[in-house]
Amino acid sequence: MSDRITFDRTLYWLEAVEAAAAAYAEHARIELTSTPDTVVAVISDVLEYEPQLVANAFSNHVLHETIARRRQATLDEAG
Amino acid sequence: MAAQEGTQESRLGFSLGTDHISFDLDETVYSIEALYGASYLFLEKCFIYLSRPTAGTVTVRLTSREAISPADLDNLAGEFANELLSQVARLRLSQATARIREYYTAAALRAAASAPSVDDLLAELEAEELLEDPLEIMVPWEEKHGAKENETEPK
Numbered sequence: 620m621s622d623r624i625t626f627d628r629t630l631y632w633l634e635a636v637e638a639a640a641a642a643y644a645e646h647a648r649i650e651l652t653s654t655p656d657t658v659v660a661v662i663s664d665v666l667e668y669e670p671q672l673v674a675n676a677f678s679n680h681v682l683h684e685t686i687a688r689r690r691q692a693t694l695d696e697a698g
Numbered sequence: 699m700a701a702q703e704g705t706q707e708s709r710l711g712f713s714l715g716t717d718h719i720s721f722d723l724d725e726t727v728y729s730i731e732a733l734y735g736a737s738y739l740f741l742e743k744c745f746i747y748l749s750r751p752t753a754g755t756v757t758v759r760l761t762s763r764e765a766i767s768p769a770d771l772d773n774l775a776g777e778f779a780n781e782l783l784s785q786v787a788r789l790r791l792s793q794a795t796a797r798i799r800e801y802y803t804a805a806a807l808r809a810a811a812s813a814p815s816v817d818d819l820l821a822e823l824e825a826e827e828l829l830e831d832p833l834e835i836m837v838p839w840e841e842k843h844g845a846k847e848n849e850t851e852p853k
Contacts, residue, residue: 627750630730675745675761682748683741686734 621663622674626681633658635684643677708772710779719771720759721779722751728782733758735785740778 626636636658640649648664660681665673705713705720712721723733733756737746745761760774814822834842 624747625749627748629750630748630756675747678747679741679745682737682746686738689734 621661622670624660624662624674624678626658626660628653628656628658630685631658631681632685632688635688636660636681638684639677639680642680643673647673647677649677708768708775710772710776712772712775714768714771717765717771718759718761719775720757721775723756723758723782725754725756728756728786729789730756732782732785732789735789736778736781739781744774 633653636651636653640651640660643649646666646668647662647670650661650663652659652661660677662670662674662677705715708714708719712719733748737748737758740746740760744763747759747761749757749759751757758778760771760778762771762774766774831837
């Protein structure tokens with residue numbers, strides 16, 4: 620059984636999805652497929668936790684990474 | 699902000715699911731920066747997922763971390779919406795006052811650059827001839843007025 624989450628690239632950064640996938644590698648298998656408009660994450664082989672919880676937490680992590688990276692990019696541009 | 703079709707509508711007009719609540723945002727009213735600002739503050743409280751059903755619209759879905767009542771989900775979305783408005787107002791104020799802040803920062807930096815350093819002030823003090831005493835403040839009273847005092851002494 621797997622969860623499939625589609626991240627719109629106008630809202631989420633590809634680098635953020637990749638960083639979150641790397642961070643969650645020890646909890647589940649996450650395969651990413653990117654197109655110009657979206658990044659699709661397929662989450663499977665979830666260990667230890669409830670699959671839906673991991674999917675939700677993974678989404679939050681991607682959003683957090685996106686916001687942090689955007690802020691850093693803004694600071695870099697200003698500095 | 700609008701509830702999605704085909705779902706139960708909450709008291710505040712959001713789309714209510716079993717463990718989540720969602721609503722659409724018009725990007726011309728709520729900018730992405732404001733949405734990120736509010737989302738960042740709510741990442742600890744709930745799970746947030748953003749999607750874009752159409753250009754110019756963002757759907758926000760908030761999922762509770764634990765089982766909560768529909769009323770609590772409604773409150774969560776209401777708090778998020780309030781924070782969103784606060785972020786929009788803050789961003790607009792920040793943009794409106796950006797030039798004033800730039801001016802004051804530049805003025806402060808100019809003043810700091812032209813202000814003398816502590817070393818300069820110490821050197822200036824050393825250069826001054828502090829031992830000059832044109833008003834003769836350091837001269838004892840007796841030396842200056844000794845004769846007069848002797849005359850007024852009681853006999």
